[in-house]
Amino acid sequence: MEKRTPVKELLRSTAFGTQVHVKGWVQTKRESKNVAFIALNDGSVVHHLQIVAEVEKFPEDVLKNITTGACIAVTGMLTESQGQGQKVEVQATAIEIYGTADAEKYPLQPKRHSLEFLREIAHLRPRTRTFGAVLRIRHAMAFAIHKYFNDRGFFYLHTPIITGSDAEGAGEMFRVTTLDPIDPPLNEFGTIDYKQDFFGKETNLTVSGQLEGELGAMALSLVYTFGPTFRAENSNTARHLAEFWMIEPEMAFYDLEDNMNLAEDFLKYLVQYALDHCIDDLEFLDNRQKEEEKNKKQEERSPMGLVEKLRFVVDNNFERLTYTEAVDILMKSKPAQKGQFVYPVSWGTDLQSEHERYLVEKHFKKPVILTNYPRQIKAFYMKQDEDGKTVRAMDVLFPGIGEIIGGSQREENYEKLYSRIQELKIHEESLWWYLETRKYGTAPHSGFGLGFERLILFITGMANIRDVIPFPRTPQNAEF
């Protein structure tokens, strides 16, 4: 086909007077007696390209069919724009209509749509400026993640999605099966005979690739996963998805401090990458956020603009303190004194979102890394501190998001790990391979998990996690 030039390239071109081909979807059309102005977008950039078509040069039915949502191919001359709001435009000499969009039926007419409505037409919402911007940023962040690790000698490890071990115990799981749903085979005990299932045992969708990631780190030293993970929790909130993407680096020869250093450097790199590569999209979303918050009270508005907030993260060191120190701060805090926390704080309880947000948004006013949590509220594989009470865990807390990263140094001592597994009554037979890494050439190692959608929420300033993944999966919803 005739090769097109992306709108992104044309908008920064100064090759005025040359003939160009551009293809895309019509955003709006304004028509006067003599001239039609068409705003065209092809998804390469948040801005539209203005096409100028002299009415007399085109058959009436062509211009009539150029409505919002139609797909067209334009040949014309690149010209310096005289109008406001754009530097270049294309004076059309030929227009081909690939596909019309009936103005009576096409749902994305040029007016303000609610995010709730757009979720119902997730097949079309990438055509809006907001979702175009979010998806381009999502792409840039995914690429930056791979680049960060590749440049530093990490290897991308594809850990399994279907798993036969439910060892992590990180939440409810989805069962994966090919058994007859109505009449499944039963064994002599009257329970399901999973020996007849596809994999010869009960299998579920993974909740984390960490344990397999550790196997990789015990051979390749530096690995990371980046893949889908699943939680069958019936949580209908703006922060939960049943299917989401996680990044989990795992490093041999890293202790907890190395782990924190990597996590902080990694997050700052990603934010800086977004500022360097996505500034058009970020500024659009920044303005969008300001517009959205206009009608809110001052105290409900974001304390910083989006771009300002991202710069702030890059420019400041994350505050590092222990869980014990954090509990101390929280117990002495005004909200605690005044009984304003919904959940009371005391040493040994898990911190709630309200506590994390107090520390990050009110007390320190910057990202915080909490370490050395009580062992009883953390997973079995975390390295036990000498005091017998805490483990070498770390959570990175971000403003507006709460926990964006959770990680730890791992327990590399076979006896300590095994006794913890016994203590928690974890089914050890399904973990024989994990335990063997501590028997044969064990090494100090650490790792963490970054929730990809939580990162995108932070970078884009969007409020609902369903709006930062193309096709969200939530309770009662697996459309598209």
Added chain:
Amino acid sequence: MEKRTPVKELLRSTAFGTQVHVKGWVQTKRESKNVAFIALNDGSVVHHLQIVAEVEKFPEDVLKNITTGACIAVTGMLTESQGQGQKVEVQATAIEIYGTADAEKYPLQPKRHSLEFLREIAHLRPRTRTFGAVLRIRHAMAFAIHKYFNDRGFFYLHTPIITGSDAEGAGEMFRVTTLDPIDPPLNEFGTIDYKQDFFGKETNLTVSGQLEGELGAMALSLVYTFGPTFRAENSNTARHLAEFWMIEPEMAFYDLEDNMNLAEDFLKYLVQYALDHCIDDLEFLDNRQKEEEKNKKQEERSPMGLVEKLRFVVDNNFERLTYTEAVDILMKSKPAQKGQFVYPVSWGTDLQSEHERYLVEKHFKKPVILTNYPRQIKAFYMKQDEDGKTVRAMDVLFPGIGEIIGGSQREENYEKLYSRIQELKIHEESLWWYLETRKYGTAPHSGFGLGFERLILFITGMANIRDVIPFPRTPQNAEF
């Protein structure tokens, strides 16, 4: 922790006389009366680093515990090696043992292990040179894929893993459910009441992200997916996995020829990237293959060495011809004349592996792209040719692999697509969103799918697909 230098960096360093820290797993130890030679590897590179330890400088129990599989940290001086086979070595001044590996029990003793045995210890096999090489190449190819698309303005789109539409009909699927397996809720018709399942309907694991990819392309123009896909087929072969990774680019404004050009350029880029970035690993696997084939008859050996084969792909144009022309060649071929094909060839039948391999390996002796297949053997979404008999499909066939890429121009005409869906009795209600892209701003577009593990098979020269993914899922096997 004390910062280490990766073995890969030390091996090309010439900073002789400086103190270095290196950490990794012992591959072998040779000990004479005065000196111990330790081959150390940390997964950063296929070659080992030689550590030289003067026996008298270390306590007896330290040296005794340095056995194959043990993990150690070495401090020492980088020295130009006098011995053969390496340029540098480290004269150890201090050795710390992180983890021992009981020589009586550790399964990876320094001897030849069968690939079948190594599959049973997939948690340890990344420590072998072969699997280290395969996993590093797998990483490099994943990164090259992201880089290729990112550099060309494509956006990475995460299409859903859990899907409520079984529209592609590409094979048997895995059911995803949280219903009680023994006593599932039934509806008034006596069948499963999926309204009570997690997503409110029957859901499965995706077999392809293509249909959702098309939605992305109809907004962002150039997108690609790279994610896990699933087939619940009971195929216990060296070419099938139940869980595998696919790359699926989808491009607005691309016709079939553009699609072929992209596929060929993409594959050559990947092969060239491997040659440029993984030559040590490739040469190791090349030698491994020659060693493996030593005992085979001449005609059963690979016609080219691994590196030679990869260079050949980069240097030659892929042969392009239609399915009809290919059938013609096959019907006139010697094996057809002599009745040596297991499956007879005639126009309208799907080509079997033996036919594809004849075309690629015997007739053209290079990669082949077949186009314009009969419509009845291809999927409903492929663009119909004017003759009413064929569709604008393309398959890229590789030596030793067969089909490595399958793709097509997509049917963008609503009426033609709809009538094909009716004809094939596909459940159209589950495809309303797909059909709407043809109603609103439809555009000519194309795409293809690359099986990631098939690519890795080709690049590494491994024979079994279970040996190019860290933890293979196959019938009766979901270990680790």
